[in-house]
Amino acid sequence: MRVPVSWLREYVELPADVTPRDLAAKLIAAGLEVETVDEVGADISGPIVIGRVREIEELTGFKKPIRYCRVDVGTANGSGEKQNIICGARNFSEGDLVVVALPGAELPGGFTIGSRKTYGRMSEGMICSAAELALWEDHEGIIVLPEDFGAPGTDLYGPLGLREDVLDIAVTPDRGYALSMRGVARDVAALYELPFHDPAEVRVDGTPGAGYPASVVGPEDATGAAICANYVLRGATGFDADAPTPLWMKRRLALTGVRSISLAVDVTNYVMMELGQPLHAWDRAKLRGPIEVRLARVGERLETLDHVKRTLDPDDILITDESGPINIAGVMGGLDTEISMTSTDVIVEAAHFDDRHIARTSRRHQLSSESSRRFERGIDSQLQLAAATRAARLLGELGGASVEDGYTHIDLSTPREPxxxxxxxxxxxxxxxxxxxxxxxxxxxxxxxxxxxxxxxxxxxxxxxxxxxxxxxxxxxxxxxxxxxxxxxIPSIPPRAPAGRGLTPSQRLRRSVGRGLAGAGFTEVLSYPFVGERDFDGLQLDADDARRRTLKLANPLNDDEPLLRTTLLPGLLKTLARNVGRGFADVALFETGLVYRPKPGAPEQAPMLRVDRGPTAEELASVEAALPDQPRRVGAVLAGDREPSGWWGEGRAATWADAIEAAREVGRAAGAELTVRADQHAPWHPGRCAALYVAAEGSEGKEILVGHAGELHPRVITAYGLPPRTVAMEVELDRIERVVAPVRAPEVSTYPVATQDVALVVDAAVPSGEVERALRDGAGELLESVRLFDVYTGEQVGAGRKSLAYTLRLRAGDRTLTAEESTAARDAAVAAATERTGAVLRG
The missing domain is CATH 3.30.56.10 (Phenylalanyl-tRNA Synthetase; Chain B, domain 1)
Structure with missing residues (x-):
């Protein structure tokens, strides 16, 4: 809501020393979000005055009509002489009052006015249009002022509102009253403890029930509220359709962000901005019989003012006559009954429609209007008669109309309980x-x-x-x-944390994982936890895949993404595609977050708890039963080069091994050693997918599946628009934390390390990880680390075979190892590998 401060002062007599920024600070402190204080017209300076056109000479011989004008600007030019001005506009005549920028003035955009020779004549200023002064949108030409606007030479900064301070307020959904000058002014009056002059105090006269016939037909909702609690119609006849909107109204509408259209439409918009009550005006001649407010029927259609033919929903509230729907209530009017430039008899409608219906209709038809924004936030339920009367009187005062004595008022509202x-x-x-x-x-x-x-x-x-x-x-x-x-x-008293309490083990683990992946070159991202069936289709998940069993939101932000995620990959892949699309070819991203897996047999909807008391144990149990399992996972995706090229040499593209290494980084943070085995699991490539296991603490060789990593399937890459050979991993952090013992700091030995290299020949199908595990188990406690440093295939090892070369680092904590001890440990490691994998020591 844009609030011109000068307009606000009409309802609250603020002291002169209260600046707009003081006012904004006061409103912010009271809970209204004032985003900016716009100094409109701050870029205008110099003499801008009223001028009367005395003579017009039409110049010929040019490509477009040019007029040489002599303009009386009083004594504003210092001499009292007529000002000679060249102008190309045609919408003014001799004797008209116009806006003149004299030499020395500066207009918006840094345009400086001076005296210069043009079209063979000396021009001493400029006759201005509204667009040149940034007053409002206007393509009709020069501003022609009313005769009572002032004498030639009168300064126009105040009368035209050339400089205005405007508060731009972001109105939250719970403060719909602030979408009006009236609502903001009431808050200002309360904050400064000043009298409030309510613009809604309008004297209502006339005969109720004698206006245009109307009725409200519709079921009440579960709370007993009608779809339209208050409905008012007021008529005005003999309206001059050619009457212009006064300059002050145009300026105020422009300052609030509303475009001037015609007097009849501008009046309804002005009252809406003033009082917060949306209004609609019809051409009475286009209405066919009594008006009825009701819900839509199946199959009904309406062409709205934006020239779109819309299929209506039974939940939409409609305004109808004998011809059918003429308005989508509270959202947008119909094309057939709109006010035109020839309308002389006008019907003004003011209503209080059910806010939930309007909100659903606005979203359903993707129509967000100034009216719908107010209705869905909740408007004054007793303002309709005053607002319609105010609008009808403005049509009479400004457009020469006669306000009809009779009016229609249907009141189905119920008084509020204390x-x-x-x-x-x-x-x-x-x-x-x-x-x-x-x-x-x-x-x-x-x-x-x-x-x-x-x-x-x-x-x-x-x-x-x-x-x-x-x-x-x-x-x-x-x-x-x-x-x-x-x-x-309210005094600031920070709470005191009990001594001895810091981060929980889970929190420390999450931080360690984040630091580890960030240190490995990954960038952390946060994705919305919402997905759609299209995301699962893109992941190539089978119809019976457990990840397709989801929870559906009752009020999704996006109708295409109404489900809670069961995997982190859709959000990561879409974020990767967005970054690549914006020119970042080499990307490594990770995310830590919850996924939502419904419990078998759980109810589809959680119960709504009461807010006037705490929940009972039974109510808490019912909520717990409906909540899904929410395991915490870590996901990562990589595309492009993992190692960049440069003067130091060739770069290296990210491969499936980098995805596995990212998973190992998570395992290291948790103190877990991941076991890698080949697997087939969507959305990964069948031949380049690894299942990741962790040995459960205290179990006899039992391993727990904690995630997958590898290269994504080509169809997944195509579906998400990803670079070729994109790789990804996803592991369940909670599961790793549960099965792994707490990390203990290793003992640091001061004795030297002994290294032993072994080369083992195994079948090509044997995973290197199996060989490594056998070496670890065989070497025993003296083994500090084992590292694979070479893989060889060729004639020397035979077809279907491969050679794996490892470095074993051996060390004791209490002595220097002898050659015999390190050789014995190596031999024991080779023996274990031979027994478990069929490895043969390469000669």
Missing amino acids: IALSADHPGTVAGVAYARERVIRRLVEVGCEVADHQERADTLRVTPPSWRPDLTDPNDLAEEVIRLEGYEN
């Missing part, structure tokens, strides 16, 4: 004592009716105002008191 509030409750919530009188005053300032409770002492009966549907319980009322009293007045 809320019992202990007078000390706001103080209890804030930790600050507020006097009873201050609590009552603040509640009255936001529009509440406050009375003493008849049955309980020191308890108030508070009835929230019609414009605050968000106030529903004592805590809401406490928040109003606290924010108006000032959050800054």
